[in-house]
Amino acid sequence: MSALIHPLQIGSVACANNLVLAPMAGITDSPFRVLCLRGGAGLVCAEMVSAHALHYGNPRSGRMLQVNAKEHPVSMQIFGSDEETIAQAARNAQEAGADIVDLNAGCPVKKINKAGAGCVLMKEPDKLARLIEAAVKSVKIPVTLKTRIALNHKEFLGARLAQLAESAGAAAVTMHARAAVDVHSGAPDVDALARVCAAVKIPVIGNGGVLTAQDAVKFLQAGCAGVMIGRGAVGNPLIFGDIIAELTGQAPAAHTPKERLKTYQALIEENVSFYGERIGINRSRKTAGYWIKDFPNAAEVRGQFVRIDTLAGVRELFARVLETL
Structure with a gap:
């Protein structure tokens, strides 16, 4: 070190x-x-x-x-x-x-x-x-x-x-x-x-x-x-x-929008596991602006995300977005 x-x-x-x-x-x-x-x-x-x-x-x-x-x-x-x-x-x-x-x-x-x-x-x-x-x-x-x-x-x-x-x-x-x-x-x-x-x-x-x-x-x-x-x-x-x-002097981690979105989904999954679906997704929305950014249609994706209230819906949305990144 x-x-x-x-x-x-x-x-x-x-x-x-x-x-x-x-x-x-x-x-x-x-x-x-x-x-x-x-x-x-x-x-x-x-x-x-x-x-x-x-x-x-x-x-x-x-x-x-x-x-x-x-x-x-x-x-x-x-x-x-x-x-x-x-x-x-x-x-x-x-x-x-x-x-x-x-x-x-x-x-x-x-x-x-x-x-x-x-x-x-x-x-x-x-x-x-x-x-x-x-x-x-x-x-x-x-x-x-x-x-x-x-x-x-x-x-x-x-x-x-x-x-x-x-x-x-x-x-x-x-x-x-x-x-x-x-x-x-x-x-x-x-x-x-x-x-x-x-x-x-x-x-x-x-x-x-x-x-x-x-x-x-x-x-x-x-x-x-x-x-x-x-x-x-x-x-x-x-x-x-x-x-x-x-x-x-080591190589940094990847910070592409795709990797960031995958990490965000992992956090949402952890939140749902810890709090339950409704509260877990609600808490995840607070920081959406930090995670969903810097890629085409990011604002539109954020808008869709904040209206979703099920984990299945989040997975479906992110799967569609990940295919485009």
């Missing part, structure tokens, strides 16, 4: 490489995580689950903790603002089979912030430390923190938050290299990320805007132990293997 691509150790968990799938709400469910591991990811992260909802026995949140035997190592992300419910959610994740528990302190979504969770925890470092400690004490698996370099452009918080996480017992920290006010826009601040890496001994995983091997190299050369990839993996779960191939 390249010197930049190497195994990643997070506490007791050994990952085959240091490329990580980011948690993304409504996207990084079990079928997609399995696909990304097949595509070369060293670690996959589940979409975040509300500790509060788990505490009150919400069945949908409980199902989100499900771990497929084919998707290890997997990190389960939780969010909340109360030590007791965070501790219980961490235990729930461990019991469900998660290899790592990740605490979210970086989400800028207003609904999450109004509940005292996500990036607003960056304003309350003492409280955040207590939440991390509560999770660490409640489980035997590693606990990590995902946060951001800053809330706004006035004050850099990344190094301080990483040191806080390390002192509270976190095994690693994922640092989104943008301020919370930026959400997902603008260039990541690689210099700020380097300052975070220099401030702690635990692994720092860089996150934010990684779409190419060159983006990953910038993070790794800044001192990151690993790189987390989010939206770059939507529609291309092979991005992990692509980056490894480029950095190690």
